Amino acid sequence: MTNKFVTAPAPGLETEVMPLRGRMVKSKWARDLLTFLMVFGPGLIVMVADNDAGAVSTYSQAGAQYGTHLLWIVLLLLPVTYFIQEMVVRLGIATGKGHAAMIYQRFGKWWGLFSLVDLELVNFLTLVTEFAAIDLALNKMGVNPRIGVPLVAAGLVLLVLTGSYRRWERTVVFLCLLDLVWFVIAFTMRAPAGQILRDSLVPSMPAGGLTPNLMFLVIAVVGTTIAPWQLFFQQSCIADKRLRRADVKWARLDTFLGACITITVAGCMMLAGNASRVHGFTFTDPAQMAVDIGSFTSGFFKHAILLMMINAAVLGTTAISLSSAWAYGEVRGWPHSLQLPVRKAPGFYVVYLLSVAAAAGLVLIPRAPLQLIILGVQVLAGVMLPSAIIFLQLLLNDKELLGEYANKPWNNAVNWTIIILLFALSLVLAAQVAAPNLFPKS
């Protein structure tokens, strides 16, 4: 069977083919660098945005409870997260369509709607946790959340309203690079380099062995490093940026660099948690950890960690809201591109606006059931992640769809191993959340 080819810009863009513009360079080296810089973005953003508010909490808790002992698990997740997102790169570039559209078209309405509803629900609940973290950090900084949270939400909406993918991407890449402040924070905590290196490279078990608490923290670390929205986000982002087949190797490099940064930053968050533990503090939440660290370093580090927490939540919010808006637009057949002004893609922007506004509004309601929401996120993510990855794996083996970009046997061996592992971990986590009495107390 041969593939049919069509020219397929995003809906609504058909009449907006722009004249060819480019830059002349005089060496292959400059050509490669410039091409990479032009392609660079979706991979870095999806990876760094994955270190969202929930991740800050999980990694710093892991450091605060188990020191540097779990660094090797984080390092082990580097190839895992890269392999999964690399499949998304191939799928996005080959089809020029988002993940939700692919599931809908290749697996039918039932699975398409199931994936969409599950994604929108788990995304919304995750957004609530992002704004809850912003609320918490603003409180510790002495800013009234009733003013701060709506301001952050307004900023997040304005970020996408420019009608330019490039403007959105440049701003978000800048926010991603701000995450490098975690390196400064970790360096200042002065954890012994030898111990960090050993615990990163040599698997070790914390004192006390494998307790249920440790097991679930490990599952949380895995769950926070690989999230369902990432698959939908990066594929739609690649489609919106209209990456070409020739860009595959640069998009892979972008994704790999993003994975390296996000994993290293995750390690830095663990080191911050470890520093608070060494100074005798008990972990409650990352905002309180910032205050504790400020008490033995300086007010600068307290505010730096709180601002990084807000930055993480902002990055998570824009990426997750966009993954919702893109997915909804793809399935409904609405115009859905950051390149389009609001009047040409009203539905796409309304979904983004509603996601941000509803999550921010819910957090401001006094006594909102945040614990129940966090529980819901865990259960739904447990349902969503294995389903999304199964669809991804089946799509990547679809030679009708991908041709030369389909998985090779070694891709499949690696990916099925990851899938089985994720299934088992998701099942244990979901079972623990849904039926805690089944598990012995530590």
Place this chain on the structure above:
Amino acid sequence: MATTMNPIEIDKAANQFLVVHPLDDIPEEKVDTAGLGPMRMTRSVRLSLFSLRAYLVLMMILVAYHVLALAGLFGNG
């Protein structure tokens, strides 16, 4: 007919390279996914979807168990 533009146009004589941003390039031809229709249900696809259904049913049972436990159906012990 293909209208794909390579992002890098090479003027070999002048030894110059034109680098074009993806958004400034002519949209590349992609696979006509709508024309392909639903995926063929091979044995491995069917098995994967069956496993997924079984997993989802199991998850629903766990959630139902949790709700019933919260309602006190299994006692406090």
